Amino acid sequence: MQDERARHEGLDENLAAGLLVAVPQRMQEIRGWTPEQRANDAAWVVELMRAGAAGDVLLYGAKDGRPAAAFAALVRGLAALAYVEGGVTVAGLHWCAARHIECPTGPQWAHLDQAAPG
Secondary structure (H helix, E strand, O other), X not given: OHHHHHHOOOOOHHHHHHHHHHHHHHHHHOOOOOHHHHHHHHXXXXXXXXXXXXXXHHHHOOXXXXXXXXXXXXXXXXXXXXXXXXXXXXXXXXXXXXXXXXXXXXXXXXXXXXXXXX
């Protein structure tokens, strides 16, 4: 358990658990998209995160529905980035659509080819 905590250092335990489930599901949803469609989706998320509001809500919380929207935006962005060569790694969590050189060892569901069907 100590290794698991160190692996997600700096990331809320519930947030990490949610991402481990939600990102592979979103990867399945966008599997048939073109690279341009995924890039457009990622660009939308970047703009949202750049505004700062979504990140603050995830880190500090809010009493309205904003945390759910911020989480959904983060999942969308991570899933889209998983299709970029080398995938994406956040706080020790890694997702990629295809195995690659120096792919970090992660949970078996971190790769799209092993994700549960959505």
